[in-house]
Amino acid sequence: MNGINGTLIVPGDKSISHRAAILASLSTGKTVIDNFLFSEDCLRTLDAFQEMGVQITKRNQQVIVESEGPSKFLPAKNAIDLGNSGTTARLLAGVLSAMPFSTVIKGDSSLSSRPMKRVTEPLSMMGAKFKFLQRDGHLPMTIEGGRLKQIDYEMPVASAQVKSAVLLAALTGQVHVSVTEQTKSRDHTERMLEAYGIHIEDKNGTITLRENQVLHAKNIEVPGDFSSAAYWIAAAVITPGSELTIEHVGLNPTRIGFLNVLKRMGASIEIIEKLDAMNEPVGTIIVRYSTLNATSLEIDEIPTLIDEIPILALVATQAEGTSHFHHLEELRFKETDRIKATVLGLEELGADIQMKDDGMVIQGRTRLHGGVVKTFHDHRIAMTAMIASLITSGDVTVDDQDCVKISYPNFFEQLNEFI
Incomplete structure (x- = not known):
């Protein structure tokens, strides 16, 4: 093809949309959320609060939330079904820990296979009680909330979801809490709380x-x-003849490790604007086709690009030399075993890639061919495969397109504009 060229706007941020829905529901008054991501995961968060009596109206890319605050929340009549949304499960667990009633939350088979003890342990220390109904440490579970107590919690591993759950429990329960991170994780929750005027302090890794x-x-x-x-950044970097402008993108420093790694590999990337929206830096990115060199990932970088590992692995297949991606154990516990799914998917397309216990080793530069990629119902594997199709010698198909709706409902529509 002739390259990826033009101007693109991507949908609203998934992590921020979740948090916007939660903080709006915890607020007193009427909130208008613009550019909300109407993906399956984010809709699960809205539905959860609707089931507790919060008035929520959805229209176009806007959500209107009218709430009287958590003191007016009502017990859900039935188990709250969170589908595949791990973010909803873990952040909601924090809120429900401070509620004066019991709630059952459940998920689909994928979410029910993902560990919950990493979040229930600190919340239990605060005074909440949890009962796993079928398998220890996994959904479905009952959360018995109530009066919480102060804790000073040291995070064993970097996790924005666990950190956020503890902060939301403290906010909802109106207690003092501190969380210490060895490695900084995404800070969307802290930034949004500060934008709301909440006093929150981050000093030497302790929040x-x-x-x-x-x-x-x-x-x-x-x-x-x-x-x-x-x-799309990856697509432009690896597709000859490309120059793509992506507007109004969140540029939170805890999220853009992918950009930093690509620049280290030799990618031509320019940020031409920087603004703040709700305490979040926002800008326009211009990216061009580039000659790339292999790289290795440092352990401190991993939290800033954990969701981008599959697409970064694709980029590495087009770089000169051998790339080493280690310290990725967290990927074993995503929607699927994302290390395995990434390796198998790229192998199907002709990549020279080896799976390791904690990551993968990728030899470039490799000519890729077509194939049928098994997604394991993981949206990031499906999108990676379809971006690969822009440079493969044959057609690429995936066994599940619908899983992309979890995070990017109009992905295929935008892809078709470039094909």
């Missing part, structure tokens, strides 16, 4: 939220999702 703070409604604009933009 402190003080007691007895309440939220008042504040309108929110969600920037474009960097993780969604990453697919």
Whole structure:
């Protein structure tokens, strides 16, 4: 093909949309959320709060939330079904830990295979009680909330979801809490809390939220999702003749490790604008086809690009030399075993890639061919395969297109504009 050229706007940020829905529901008053991501995962978060009595209206790319705050939440009549959304499960667990009632949350088979103890352990230390109904450490589970107590929690591994669950539990329960990270994880929750006027302190890796703070409604604009933009950034970098402009993209420093690694590999990437929206840096990215060199990932980089590993692996197949991706154990516990799914998917297309216990080793530069990629119902594997199709010698198909709706409902529509 002749390259990926033009201007593109990606959908609203998935992580920020989740948090916008949660904080709006915890606020007193009316909130308008613009550019909300209407993906299956984010809709699960809205549905969960609707089941507890929050008034939520959805229209176009806008959500209107009218809430009287958590003191007016009602017990859900039935188990809250969170589908495949791990973010909803873990962040909601924090909120429900402070509720004066019990709630059952459940998920689909994929979510029910993912570990929950990493979040229930600190919440249990705060006073919440959890009962796993079928298999220890996995959904479905009952959360018995109530009065919480202060904790000073040291995170064993970097996890924005666990950190956020503890902070949301403290905010909802109006108690003091501190969370210490050895490696900084995504900070969307802290940034949004500060934009709401909540006093939160981050000092030497310890985040402190003080007691007895309440939220008042504040309108929110969600920037474009960097993780969604990453697919098009990769597409332009590896497809000859490309020059692509991506507008209104979130550029949170804890999210853009992918950009930093690509630049290290030799990618031509330019950020031409930087603005703040709800405490989040936002900009326009211009990316061009580039000659790339192999790279290795440092352990401190991993939290900043954990969702981009599959598409980065594809890029590495087009770089000169051998790329080493290690410290990726967390990927074994995503929607699927994402290390295995990435390796098998790229092998199907002719990549020279080896699976390791903690990651993968990729030999470039490799000519890729067509094939049928098994996605394991993982949206990021499906999108990676379809971006690969832009440079393969034959057609690429995936066994499940619908899984992409989890994070990027109009992905195939935008892809077809470039084919």
